[in-house]
Amino acid sequence: MNIAVIGATGMAGSAIVAEALSRGHHVTAVSRHAQGSGNDLLRTVALDLASLDAVADLPQILAGVDAAVLAVRPSPGSEHLMGPMTATVLDAAERAGTRVLVVGGSAPLRSPDDPDRLLIDDTRYIPEAWRPIAGASLDQFQVCMEHTRTRWTYLSPSAVFEPGEDTGGYRRGTTTLLTDKHGQSRVTPGDLALAAVDESEEPGDDPHITVIGR
Template sequence: MVGTRVVDEASARGHDVVAVSRTGEGRSAVVTASVDVRDRVQVRELLRTADVAVSAVRPRPGEEASVPETTAALLDATAETGTRLLLVGGAGPLTSPASPALLVIDDERYVPPQWRSSAVASLAQLQVCEGHEAAWTYLSPPAILEPGLRTGTYRRGTTMLLVDGTGRSHISAEDLAVAVMDEVENPSGVRHFTVAY
């Protein structure tokens, strides 16, 4: 969902895009490729001519434990090629607005039990990034990320989950893609950030 929106946003802004997926299927306006992101050789070859890599890889249900390995492979490949990497991760590593000592992963208001394995994977993903020398940036989306409208607006924060006046933490996948491309085009230098309405 997010990857498709990022491809659309990048294409609309005039970027040359190579969209990578498990199947190689994609939009007609971009080059597509089928790659196993854990295969460093394949990824490295794709990155040789890229200025920036954006990863919005999501594991299949039940395969969340593969996230650290996949992330390490991407980081290794980008470090070898000197390519900046922007990872769209999860909200799990953010702190809760209820208490800076509480991670969102442990706050059931934002991460109910059925989403916990994904949140655990996102925390592990960020930890892998923090231990790597590659040029990476980690974007934690808000608690609720759904398809919707592109408004072109969002708020930006650092490591605390953003909520609106009603306590809701949300953004459309389309506006998350806007935030991704804004960071790609104008890097903030911040390693970990979040966005929401």
């Protein structure tokens, strides 16, 4: 299949590109600073989602793509761009008729022991220093919820998403944060990529999902 990964050089995006290529998929890797590729399955495209060019160019990039994965993370101080950039992708996907997997944040999830509490308000999992990017992911999720014309799925990673030793698998949940037997919630880019490509290959019915390392 043909998969477009937007934000292809970031921590999540690069892992998803690698996983998709390892399964033999054709990948269009979209990033601000695209570089050439010696892989026949990989096409690289330079595009800044925050630019006006994205509005015009992205529908054409997504045309003929079976699934798109949005995996962008704004730099500190640019968190306010997350919502508008997500809207740009969803609008383009609607025009192209492409479904989208949005790799976002854990803030929109429910606390594991308080279903009425969003994770962004649970300092055990999201400390004060993380609130700017957590707030951006909550804005992003709201943009998705308001975009009813595009087929999208929102993938929330665990509370801690960082490089480490992959488990080679994952557990999948929906709207509530998953934790291990020690109460920890962690997932690596490699394990998240497994879930992202699985979901792109065979999308489920849940609009909001989450994963944790196996």
